Amino acid sequence: MRDAAAIVGIAQSEYTKWGGLTRCTEYQLALETIVKAVEDAGLSVDDVDGFASFSNDRNEAAFVATDLGVPELRYAGMTWIVGGGGACAAVAEAAMAIATGMASCVVVYRSIAMGQFQRFGRALAGDVAGGRPMDAALGFALPFGLVNATVGMALLVRRHMHLYGTTREQLGHVAVTFRRHANRNPAAVMHARPMTLADHAAARPIVEPFGLLDCCLETDGADALVLVAPERARDCRRRPVYVMAAAEGSGPRFGCGAWAMHYMPEEDYATGNTARLAATLYRTAGIGPGDVDCAQLYDHYTGMVLLQLEDLGFCKRGEGGPFAASGALAWPDGALPTNTAGGSLSEAYIHGLNHVVEAVHQLRGTAVSQVPDAEICVVASGSGIPTSALLLRR
Amino acid sequence: MTRTPYLPPTMPLPAVTEDTRPFWEACRRRELVVQRCTRCASFRHPPAPLCWRCRSFAHEWVAVSGRGRVFTHAVVHRAPLPALEAAVPFTVVVVALDDAPGVRIVSNLVDAGPGELRVDLPVEVVFEEMSPEVTVPRFRVRRA
Numbered sequence: 001m002r003d004a005a006a007i008v009g010i011a012q013s014e015y016t017k018w019g020g021l022t023r024c025t026e027y028q029l030a031l032e033t034i035v036k037a038v039e040d041a042g043l044s045v046d047d048v049d050g051f052a053s054f055s056n057d058r059n060e061a062a063f064v065a066t067d068l069g070v071p072e073l074r075y076a077g078m079t080w081i082v083g084g085g086g087a088c089a090a091v092a093e094a095a096m097a098i099a100t101g102m103a104s105c106v107v108v109y110r111s112i113a114m115g116q117f118q119r120f121g122r123a124l125a126g127d128v129a130g131g132r133p134m135d136a137a138l139g140f141a142l143p144f145g146l147v148n149a150t151v152g153m154a155l156l157v158r159r160h161m162h163l164y165g166t167t168r169e170q171l172g173h174v175a176v177t178f179r180r181h182a183n184r185n186p187a188a189v190m191h192a193r194p195m196t197l198a199d200h201a202a203a204r205p206i207v208e209p210f211g212l213l214d215c216c217l218e219t220d221g222a223d224a225l226v227l228v229a230p231e232r233a234r235d236c237r238r239r240p241v242y243v244m245a246a247a248e249g250s251g252p253r254f255g256c257g258a259w260a261m262h263y264m265p266e267e268d269y270a271t272g273n274t275a276r277l278a279a280t281l282y283r284t285a286g287i288g289p290g291d292v293d294c295a296q297l298y299d300h301y302t303g304m305v306l307l308q309l310e311d312l313g314f315c316k317r318g319e320g321g322p323f324a325a326s327g328a329l330a331w332p333d334g335a336l337p338t339n340t341a342g343g344s345l346s347e348a349y350i351h352g353l354n355h356v357v358e359a360v361h362q363l364r365g366t367a368v369s370q371v372p373d374a375e376i377c378v379v380a381s382g383s384g385i386p387t388s389a390l391l392l393r394r
Numbered sequence: 395m396t397r398t399p400y401l402p403p404t405m406p407l408p409a410v411t412e413d414t415r416p417f418w419e420a421c422r423r424r425e426l427v428v429q430r431c432t433r434c435a436s437f438r439h440p441p442a443p444l445c446w447r448c449r450s451f452a453h454e455w456v457a458v459s460g461r462g463r464v465f466t467h468a469v470v471h472r473a474p475l476p477a478l479e480a481a482v483p484f485t486v487v488v489v490a491l492d493d494a495p496g497v498r499i500v501s502n503l504v505d506a507g508p509g510e511l512r513v514d515l516p517v518e519v520v521f522e523e524m525s526p527e528v529t530v531p532r533f534r535v536r537r538a
Binding site for chain 1: 406407468471483486512530
């Protein structure tokens with residue numbers, strides 16, 4: 001999979017707090033953003049012949065292709081890597097479709113208007129009396145109040161705190177650093193809202209050990225990316241960003257149900273389930289963590305960023321907290337500027353696809369908070385569940 | 395600190411399927427049972443059709459003492475469901491069972507006092523009837 005495809009077009013809609021999108025439907029926002037991404041690439045919708053998305057996307061590719069008037073649809077993929085774990089997997093599958101000749105120009109998209117559907121922080125309600133494996137699994141979670149990701153991830157991070165002495169203040173460094181990045185980014189929902197460590201410490205508790213400012217935003221917005229083969233990418237309008245390596249998957253026993261990821265072997269508990277993917281990425285690309293210039297990591301919760309930093313080899317197991325508190329994640333002077341647009345905690349929650357878009361900006365040299373001469377960026381999707389990750393290069 | 399029920403009976407109730415029925419029926423008898431593979435003798439939870447270690451479908455249900463230790467915990471302050479508005483704050487725990495090696499169970503700790511909740515805290519099962527059909531296992535602090 002090394003350099004099998006290149007990202008040549010990107011687009012972001014306006015981002016708002018959930019409920020802020022009133023001028024159009026979530027679906028129209030998806031279509032607008034796809035059209036903008038194709039224009040960014042200097043291509044035509046007539047060139048597009050594939051789509052990829054994730055997390056049971058409501059905005060089905062068959063409708064998208066129909067309404068855009070795509071002349072010939074040749075690939076429509078949606079990964080089974082669950083929820084927010086799927087953003088990088090959707091990019092990987094677009095690259096696979098191109099590498100195998102299934103399609104020649106694939107758009108990856110995600111549009112989420114929580115105000116028009118459901119806020120992600122609210123519980124997974126609904127019937128658990130069905131016969132799907134998920135229904136049986138949820139029976140061991142929902143009756144006990146393990147009803148959303150916040151509770152599930154709080155349990156993982158609490159174990160990390162117990163094992164390694166990770167502190168609430170170290171979580172605060174993650175929140176404050178990403179907020180500072182968002183304060184530089186006019187597109188970020190939290191652009192005008194500074195945050196201090198004291199604000200973080202004083203925020204009302206949501207699910208201990210998480211307070212309000214440890215939890216990602218609930219927003220409305222959409223992103224899209226366009227991928228083509230490397231030889232075609234050279235003729236596109238923008239500097240190509242190559243999919244240097246891609247990985248998706250899981251260690252054992254992570255996927256026992258939506259919020260029920262508590263049955264993995266003990267050595268995997270309190271990890272982000274990204275270490276095996278990291279090994280694949282570095283082996284495929286022939287590089288190591290020291291070669292990575294910046295990172296875009298899935299920040300559904302502050303503490304989960306620490307686990308993923310450890311998985312990716314940027315610090316040792318258990319040292320994510322001190323690593324973050326050292327200022328390593330901060331633009332421009334940190335050892336590893338991370339979530340340079342603000343991430344899900346402070347830019348917008350586009351299910352991790354905005355992390356891929358920001359990585360492309362960094363490698364094009366068009367980021368608001370540009371890492372000087374960035375050549376290689378790692379992107380990782382939702383940790384603590386079956387997930388996916390990319391190494392992108394310019 | 396103990397309140398009954400710990401979480402309201404309007405919470406989503408478990409699906410009773412062919413794979414899970416023996417577990418939930420045992421809870422109604424106020425007994426905690428765990429699946430054990432009859433080929434490799436390893437325990438597993440939640441219930442599943444086959445052993446994830448040796449892939450045998452043959453299994454038995456073994457009653458356990460219900461004693462264990464808190465593996466990790468979370469305290470929910472913000473009700474994520476309308477049914478939980480009156481129940482916050484409440485404690486979600488993952489309990490590692492003493493006599494079923496490798497088995498963890500997600501539940502609640504119904505009586506931890508302020509400052510008492512911690513990883514490795516010894517606990518024991520208690521049962522709470524949610525409906526005439528469904529009884530769930532929760533845990534209380536095991537006191538000397």
